[in-house]
Amino acid sequence: MTAEKVEIVKDVYWVGAIDWMLRDFHGLWTPNGGTYNAYLIIDEKVTLIDTVSANFTEELLDRIRTIIDPAKIDYIICQHVEPDHSSTYEDMIKAAPNAKIITSEKGAEFLKLHYPGVEFPLEIVEDGASLSLGKRSLTFVKIPMVHWPETMISYMPEEQLVFSNDAFGMQIASPYRFADQVHDWYEPLRAYYSYIVRFHAKAVLSAFKKVEGIPIKIICPSHGPIWRKDLDKIMEIYHRWSSSPEKENAIVVYSTIWKSTKKMAYAIREGIASVGVPAEIYNLEEEPLSRVQGAAMEAKAVVVGAMTYNLDPYYPTAAFMPYLKHLRPENKIGAAFGSYGWSGGATRVLTEELKEYKFGEVLDPLDVRFRPSEEDLKRCFEYGQEIGRKVKAAFA
Ligand SMILES: Cc1cc2nc3c(=O)[nH]c(=O)nc-3n(C[C@H](O)[C@H](O)[C@H](O)COP(=O)(O)O)c2cc1C
Ligand SMILES: [Fe+2]
Ligand SMILES: [Fe+2]
Known part of the structure; x- marks a missing residue:
């Protein structure tokens, strides 16, 4: 029974899973557990951004059910094919039989390689493409090699909100969903960045260039808390770590x-x-x-x-x-x-x-x-x- 609802802005919900027992995330030491974040947008088109690791499918579906019947989902946005975000898809297309999976061309290629024989209802989007959900919309921005080649992020201009996938993520299990409620996020963020992102620092700087000038009020990553305050600070940290972190x-x-x-x-x-x-x-x-x-x-x-x-x-x-x-x-x-x-x-x-x-x-x-x-x-x-x-x- 999962009943906790977290509304980020009106009709945009966190519906992820909390892995309290996670101690090792593919080699990254995670003494405080972790989360897989998925986000649900309720609009004329009901949209799910990313999903969770397969062993948390029920937790994801339970959270969605507190808001809407999963069968009403129209779009599942696949920003990144790594299994911590995609291994529920086979179950999700059963629970949401009308949903289309929206992804990049590379995303489609990688999905086929991960789930051979599965016929996903795919729709491929180009870099910069915009998708209307009704009152709100999503613009897709490819950020290749942050940290896989197919990675894209999704921007909701009406709320100045970005779904950043692994970027700005960290592994920490917490009852709190927002970074301003979580103490001591610096070391988990640094550990995640150094282990997963730093090798791709140049790609991070290119991604920053690409989104320069776009107003951002909220960052919703795929792991760890949501950033809604002091965004300058987190941006500055990411810039520094991507140039000279010493x-x-x-x-x-x-x-x-x-x-x-x-x-x-x-x-x-x-x-x-x-x-x-x-x-x-x-x-x-x-x-x-x-x-x-x-x-x-x-x-x-x-x-x-x-x-x-x-x-x-x-x-x-x-x-x-x-x-x-x-x-x-x-x-x-x-x-x-x-x-x-x-x-x-x-x-x-x-x-x-x-x-x-x-x-x-x-x-x-x-x-x-x-x-x-x-x-x-x-x-x-x-x-x-x-x-x-x-x-x-x-x-x-
Ligand atoms: C299993 C083992 C293999 C060793 N192999 C070498 C070696 O190939 N060449 C060498 O100069 N010393 C070798 N030594 C000696 C150690 O380097 C030396 O005892 C050193 O002082 C140990 O430093 P420690 O006190 O920091 O462990 C070996 C010692 C052990 C226990
Ligand atoms: Fe990843
Ligand atoms: Fe991830």
Whole structure:
């Protein structure tokens, strides 16, 4: 029994699903659960914007039923084919037998590849096309590669409201539907952006250009709360993250077996902090890697540590490296450190990777043989100071 009704503006409702137990959203750590947002517009043409993940079909239909009989739906707008939004379609066309699925040409192609053999009642719309619903209308704007090639968003000019799909989304389960009611949305938004969107930053900037000058009062994303206040702030954050997200800070990440590399990490962090640059430490064996990625996105310097394990960086650090690559770290300072016993190898590999990922600057690595002596820890501290000074200089 689902009875909660959320009206955003007159006759536009949130009818999504809340996944209170979600802890991992295709690799993104979601400690606070998540939502799949769908929106129902009641007009001469009853319209559903996106749907939910298939295991929440009943929740979606229940919410719709509190407003209208699902059989009365005329249009289902498919903005993005990823299964968290489309895997209910087979059930939805049964519940709404008169509905047409409106999507882009690429959307139609992707639907066929996801649900082979299913005859969807498709109607393809061009970029910029407008669809009258009666009193209101929708204009479709393609935003390719934010974050899939078929992605489009829908704008309702009469309400200055945009259905932004995954853009401006985050994963958080909450009894509240609006961002101004939710505390602490910054980290979930950052985690979502860094894991799903940052790789496509250029496409985000192109999308911003495309909608420049269009008045927007409300943003309804497909995950997380709805934005209706301080839109300048969220736009500014998205712009910053899509251009240069780095702040005047650093993170030190490491993995270790016998704790020598940990000691190095702590000494390096002290060195960075000693010159007045805030620095955080993450143990990659204990943290969800996507959480660390969020912090790394906003760090000017990323200092990666690993003990040498069979000539290589120990697994947790090795596994973390691609998360840095996908952040497009051209404006970052990178450095590698670690403890080894005889051949070494970890820091050599890490340094090569940082260079290959096109970090703006890569320092020579810092190695310690077995357990760090007092003298070694002093070298670590000074290494941290050097990194801290470079961060400061970048913002001077
Ligand atoms: C399973 C294993 C494999 C290792 N392989 C190498 C290696 O290939 N080359 C090397 O120089 N040291 C190797 N070592 C030695 C460690 O790098 C060394 O003990 C280091 O001080 C451990 O750092 P930690 O205290 O941060 O774990 C290995 C150690 C272990 C436990
Ligand atoms: Fe998506
Ligand atoms: Fe999504």
